[in-house]
Amino acid sequence: MSKIEYLKRGFLLATLLGFLGCQPTNTDRVSQQLSEDTSSVNQTEDEVSLDWFTSSALEDTDIISSPEAKLFIEDVYQTLDREIFDPAFKKAEREQHLSELLAEAEAKPKWTRAELAARISEQLNRLAVSHVRLLDPTEGERLFRIFEQKPLPDAATPEPSVSAEMRGKIGILRVKSFIVPLITKAQLDQAKAQLAQAKVILIDVRGNEGGYGSSVSYAVEDIVGADKVLWWDRTREGLQMEEPYVFRGYFDDADNVEAEADIALGEEHPYVEWRTRLEAQQDPRPHFVLIDDRCGSACDLFAGVVKDHGSAGILGVRTMGALLGGDAFRLRWEGFALIAPTVQVISPKGLTIEGVGVPPDVEIPECANGGSQCLERAIQMIQAGAV
Incomplete structure (x- = not known):
């Protein structure tokens, strides 16, 4: 059983990470991993697990070109379109948000990785749908340590549930x-x-x-x-x-x-x-x-x-x-994943x-x-x- 399967079909919500500061969920089907950022990843392994986040060498301060920014934006929204429980659910809003993001990426020649991730997250939040979230390596690691029962070294002992x-x-x-x-x-x-x-x-x-x-x-x-x-x-x-x-x-x-x-x-x-x-x-x-x-x-x-x-x-x-069930899906940048309502x-x-x-x-x-x-x-x- 893959480690991420602990999350499969879990009704895990956007603020589940109240004690983390973010959100949850599960497995995936990778479409394309064309970026130079992921060229070293074994493309036959599509599991979202703790290793996916901890093995990432990407930094928030990395400079991203406009073409790469557009590729990542498209990857996020194509993954959401492909995996969402109903293709018609808020389809017009999703398409509008994608169009806006692509226009911004076209107009701005350079981004930091953190800037682009934050801007995409803002658009995803505008959908007002639970179980939609972009996870970066830091958030992903903290979340998946919970589900794989591998607490952070400095984590306090949790109170009984x-x-x-x-x-x-x-x-x-x-x-x-x-x-x-x-x-x-x-x-x-x-x-x-x-x-x-x-x-x-x-x-x-x-x-x-x-x-x-x-x-x-x-x-x-x-x-x-x-x-x-x-x-x-x-x-x-x-x-x-x-x-x-x-x-x-x-x-x-x-x-x-x-x-x-x-x-x-x-x-x-x-x-x-x-x-x-x-x-x-x-x-x-x-x-x-x-x-x-x-x-x-x-x-x-x-x-x-x-x-x-x-x-x-x-x-x-x-x-x-x-209340939607969610899964997590790998994105083209190593250590990044999208939580989508499935x-x-x-x-x-x-x-x-x-x-x-x-x-x-x-x-x-x-x-x-x-x-x-x-x-x-x-x-x-x-x-x-x-x-």
Whole structure:
């Protein structure tokens, strides 16, 4: 299994790298690598991995000619056009942005590599689409070290992604990430066991910026119950398919079996309906989910599933609305990659969360912008029976 496959079909969002400062995702199909910058790269190897970023000798200060700038711009947008989940999605905007960039590159005889990358990133950001990002060697290395479990030498030990605490009769389950291996089912089960005496469960997903759909599957099944539709996802190859392949359950994440199986599922079935297991046991206790405007991607999905099934009260403020599945693809410059949205995700009620977000059932203004009183306010409302 290639190392980058940890990211395959991951609902990884633009701000997933909140602790990095950038964004995520997966494998690729290289088209052309004609630049002198990549002439030393083995062109038969198209894997995006940590090595792709760390082996790059390119510098931000390198001077790029106008013709080379145009070649790189075209490579970025051709890759996006080729890999995006729907060729028609924002096509006019993509073509306009490409035209503007090419005109700028024609007018300016020299660029630094950093200047050109920054200008392309500005245009990509204007699309307002999650999982679209240009990665340079530095950002790519920091991101892929997370997924390949090779932390930077000076990196601080991360806090646990799953934790539990009791506040009176309320059990609070904190889920900071849906990324494997930052979260596993064993960790989640252990945390839930600490809340066995709770009368009410509050699941706090504020600031959770994404991860795997399979992680959402096992986190949500005891809330919504057995054999419930969780979501549909569809790649470009599945656009014309009428009937999805039905998959119940989740993958074993103990040894990254989840990632490997998830890839195979996506490659064999471009249109998939995800359901909870037939043997899933629903927790009868009242549940609440606390969301905020930093909850995105797989976190968007978790909130959307719960809301569509009406199986828990949603508190806080509207989620980010950044729910597309993404992959990473090599570009012509060694150490550069494009994250492109390759999977469309639809909620159980057939709703598109991308660009919209999930609204709460009960608004808590204190939850906006990382408000420090959000959790306390939610607890007060639950204790008072106001929700």
